[in-house]
Amino acid sequence: MKAEIIAVGTELLIGQITNTNARYISEKLNEYGVSVFFHTVVGDNNGRIKEVLHTALSRSDIVVITGGLGPTEDDLTKEAVCEYLDIRLEIDEDILSSIEEYFKNRNITMVQSNIKQAYVPAGSVVLYNQKGTAPGFFIDHNEKKIVILPGPPVEMEPMFDDYLKKYIAKEATVYSRFINIFGVGESIAEERILDLIHRQSGITLATYANFGQVTIRVTTIAENSAEGEKKLKSTIDELHTRFGNDIYTDEDKSLSEKVAELLCKNSKTICVAESCTGGLVSKMLTDRAGASKFFLGGIVAYSNFFKMIYLSIPGEVLEKHGAVSEAVCRSMAENAVRMTNADIGLSVTGIAGPGGSTAEKPVGTVYIGICSKGTTRVKKCSFNGDRNKIRNMAAAASLDMIRRELL
Amino acid sequence: MKAEIIAVGTELLIGQITNTNARYISEKLNEYGVSVFFHTVVGDNNGRIKEVLHTALSRSDIVVITGGLGPTEDDLTKEAVCEYLDIRLEIDEDILSSIEEYFKNRNITMVQSNIKQAYVPAGSVVLYNQKGTAPGFFIDHNEKKIVILPGPPVEMEPMFDDYLKKYIAKEATVYSRFINIFGVGESIAEERILDLIHRQSGITLATYANFGQVTIRVTTIAENSAEGEKKLKSTIDELHTRFGNDIYTDEDKSLSEKVAELLCKNSKTICVAESCTGGLVSKMLTDRAGASKFFLGGIVAYSNFFKMIYLSIPGEVLEKHGAVSEAVCRSMAENAVRMTNADIGLSVTGIAGPGGSTAEKPVGTVYIGICSKGTTRVKKCSFNGDRNKIRNMAAAASLDMIRRELL
Numbered sequence: 086m087k088a089e090i091i092a093v094g095t096e097l098l099i100g101q102i103t104n105t106n107a108r109y110i111s112e113k114l115n116e117y118g119v120s121v122f123f124h125t126v127v128g129d130n131n132g133r134i135k136e137v138l139h140t141a142l143s144r145s146d147i148v149v150i151t152g153g154l155g156p157t158e159d160d161l162t163k164e165a166v167c168e169y170l171d172i173r174l175e176i177d178e179d180i181l182s183s184i185e186e187y188f189k190n191r192n193i194t195m196v197q198s199n200i201k202q203a204y205v206p207a208g209s210v211v212l213y214n215q216k217g218t219a220p221g222f223f224i225d226h227n228e229k230k231i232v233i234l235p236g237p238p239v240e241m242e243p244m245f246d247d248y249l250k251k252y253i254a255k256e257a258t259v260y261s262r263f264i265n266i267f268g269v270g271e272s273i274a275e276e277r278i279l280d281l282i283h284r285q286s287g288i289t290l291a292t293y294a295n296f297g298q299v300t301i302r303v304t305t306i307a308e309n310s311a312e313g314e315k316k317l318k319s320t321i322d323e324l325h326t327r328f329g330n331d332i333y334t335d336e337d338k339s340l341s342e343k344v345a346e347l348l349c350k351n352s353k354t355i356c357v358a359e360s361c362t363g364g365l366v367s368k369m370l371t372d373r374a375g376a377s378k379f380f381l382g383g384i385v386a387y388s389n390f391f392k393m394i395y396l397s398i399p400g401e402v403l404e405k406h407g408a409v410s411e412a413v414c415r416s417m418a419e420n421a422v423r424m425t426n427a428d429i430g431l432s433v434t435g436i437a438g439p440g441g442s443t444a445e446k447p448v449g450t451v452y453i454g455i456c457s458k459g460t461t462r463v464k465k466c467s468f469n470g471d472r473n474k475i476r477n478m479a480a481a482a483s484l485d486m487i488r489r490e491l492l
Numbered sequence: 493m494k495a496e497i498i499a500v501g502t503e504l505l506i507g508q509i510t511n512t513n514a515r516y517i518s519e520k521l522n523e524y525g526v527s528v529f530f531h532t533v534v535g536d537n538n539g540r541i542k543e544v545l546h547t548a549l550s551r552s553d554i555v556v557i558t559g560g561l562g563p564t565e566d567d568l569t570k571e572a573v574c575e576y577l578d579i580r581l582e583i584d585e586d587i588l589s590s591i592e593e594y595f596k597n598r599n600i601t602m603v604q605s606n607i608k609q610a611y612v613p614a615g616s617v618v619l620y621n622q623k624g625t626a627p628g629f630f631i632d633h634n635e636k637k638i639v640i641l642p643g644p645p646v647e648m649e650p651m652f653d654d655y656l657k658k659y660i661a662k663e664a665t666v667y668s669r670f671i672n673i674f675g676v677g678e679s680i681a682e683e684r685i686l687d688l689i690h691r692q693s694g695i696t697l698a699t700y701a702n703f704g705q706v707t708i709r710v711t712t713i714a715e716n717s718a719e720g721e722k723k724l725k726s727t728i729d730e731l732h733t734r735f736g737n738d739i740y741t742d743e744d745k746s747l748s749e750k751v752a753e754l755l756c757k758n759s760k761t762i763c764v765a766e767s768c769t770g771g772l773v774s775k776m777l778t779d780r781a782g783a784s785k786f787f788l789g790g791i792v793a794y795s796n797f798f799k800m801i802y803l804s805i806p807g808e809v810l811e812k813h814g815a816v817s818e819a820v821c822r823s824m825a826e827n828a829v830r831m832t833n834a835d836i837g838l839s840v841t842g843i844a845g846p847g848g849s850t851a852e853k854p855v856g857t858v859y860i861g862i863c864s865k866g867t868t869r870v871k872k873c874s875f876n877g878d879r880n881k882i883r884n885m886a887a888a889a890s891l892d893m894i895r896r897e898l899l
Contacts, residue, residue, distance in 0.1 A: 100519025112507025363778030371770030382798030391789030
């Protein structure tokens with residue numbers, strides 16, 4: 086089974102956005118045992134959409150098309166595909182009433198253009214949209230499978246996950262596991278597993294890095310997940326031996342998800358006192374539902390004034406050591422615990438830049454403190470990169486410090 | 493001038509990496525007045541590289557190819573292109589010695605495969621690589637321009653910037669402005685400008701939506717930005733008349749950037765008291781450097797306990813009205829001001845879901861309060877979508893409320 090992915094949207098061709106949908110769909114199709122041979126991006130133009138569809142259908146069994154399903158005039162994917170395949174568009178009363186309800190619930194006037202979204206290709210399978218009004222479609226046409234999905238990733242991804250496994254034939258499946266590591270750089274991680282990478286065992290390993298986290302993807306071909314799991318077991322065990330506690334999870338889970346899970350499991354509460362991360366650590370800890378079980382709250386003590394009144398850091402201490410210091414970081418964590426009775430106090434103070442550095446404290450200097458069971462530890466970190474990267478690295482390192490505390 | 497971008501690399505087709513090069517090159521080519529009509533991704537396969545090159549040369553004046561220039565066996569872009577164009581590869585002594593030097597300087601043994609990188613297409617312009625060993629090429633062939641660049645963005649981007657402006661003729665430039673709106677849905681925004689969209693004036697308008705924000709892109713062809721600005725002026729003025737204060741900026745700027753700018757300009761300080769957004773509003777206000785001028789700090793009052801001790805909300809009020817209520821939201825904003833003397837107190841409390849809803853307060857119910865100059869206003873919002881979308885919509889609506897307060 087050969088597949089091809091077509092993204093429709095002039096905003097991609099002017100460089101306003103990146104085609105992340107192609108990456109997502111490629112990864113999933115590979116997991117389902119379908120090889121992707123081409124990606125194409127084309128603008129919101131009827132003629133050119135038909136041109137790329139013609140090429141794609143001449144060389145691929147499955148064509149996945151994303152984008153151009155919105156209510157506006159330059160959304161014309163559905164119309165172009167139907168014209169090319171000579172399929173009629175007909176109104177779907179279920180979709181029409183769900184769109185009407187969507188607008189009624191939001192107390193927004195529905196305009197004429199929204200009705201456009203209720204038209205579906207005759208004979209197609211309608212893929213309902215949990216996150217927006219544009220439905221997707223699955224069309225089985227002359228032994229070719231054509232899938233049409235909305236462009237916004239937040240709508241496309243759940244629709245893909247909900248429906249596509251069912252409609253795309255599986256022969257052999259690519260089975261993958263993701264081993265997620267914090268505390269080891271990508272080159273070093275790769276160097277430590279070079280022998281496993283070069284082994285001719287039908288198991289491939291690849292590393293990816295993201296804000297201090299390294300993921301090793303371990304992949305094999307298997308008929309089903311039980312067989313896949315069996316084939317990968319010894320390799321995953323070997324990775325656990327080599328990386329130990331630096332592995333924060335061998336499931337498909339983020340660091341903040343893992344930390345939330347550990348806090349719940351250990352019935353621990355936490356209070357965050359953060360400065361340079363400006364609320365990011367609190368935001369990450371509350372990303373998923375259920376955070377009220379462990380997250381009491383956070384103080385975003387961005388100014389010295391806030392550090393003084395909300396975290397009781399004496400003015401003299403700030404004056405003497407500076408806000409970015411081991412002493413201030415320690416007091417922030419300790420006072421967060423003292424004032425809220427949280428089991429864990431987590432503090433972050435640093436220089437995210439680009440300004441604010443000194444000779445002894447360059448941009449990227451960040452102190453992270455943790456106070457738990459009457460003991461406080463402070464770690465000094467030096468991160469590289471721009472403001473966004475430094476803030477994300479500091480937040481990830483903070484989460485990892487909570488994780489290690491709970492192990 | 494029509495251009496097309498081809499990325500070569502199986503790692504893109506298995507979803508291991510995203511084709512960010514296409515976005516970068518598209519944005520730059522548009523700046524240089526070259527329209528991009530297609531992006532294509534193809535694997536490391538000689539036949540298929542030639543196939544997509546054939547299609548590209550049949551419909552575009554400029555073809556930019558990235559990737560597949562490394563030293564290994566599956567790097568075969570240069571070879572496939574030269575075979576297709578019937579151009580000989582010849583050794584370039586300058587490149588050979590620079591590669592030898594590269595390895596000598598790093599004390600690494602040069603292997604035979606590295607010599608492959610010293611072969612260049614006869615008659616091409618060699619583009620030197622400041623960040624790696626693989627050179628790029630510019631080939632002028634039968635009135636078509638073919639550019640070959642290395643795949644890693646860190647090598648490709650400086651090479652593109654150093655050379656391409658020189659080799660890609662400028663005739664006309666696409667000039668765009670972005671009008672950013674908050675408070676009007678995408679369909680309604682489009683309906684209000686349908687006459688401008690349908691006008692045959694050489695000015696195109698397109699709308700995009702993101703977390704409650706709508707962007708109208710207004711584009712024309714001009715010799716330079718001064719002419720572009722002049723051609724777009726009356727359309728932009730018209731949009732200002734139609735959308736008024738719902739336009740938060742007509743520059744290429746985010747809502748949080750605009751709010752930060754207004755706070756600075758008006759010399760106002762702010763304190764944020766947020767619950768369901770969990771730190772996101774504070775994080776957005778501190779995304780850019782210089783936030784210390786206006787952002788005193790934030791209280792992430794996720795638990796009732798935090799609302800009581802840090803925002804002095806009486807237990808009885810929480811009990812009587814519930815944490816998600818007009819009364820609690822009002823007190824949060826007022827007490828944020830009272831306790832910090834900030835010019836503006838901003839509060840957010842709501843149900844981000846998926847749990848926690850009641851019959852009267854469904855998921856997506858969010859109260860946003862603002863206290864300024866002794867007056868407090870509270871707005872009740874109903875957002876739709878998943879937890880992430882509701883949190884982002886609530887944060888954007890909060891920023892917009894600050895913006896309107898400062899107008």
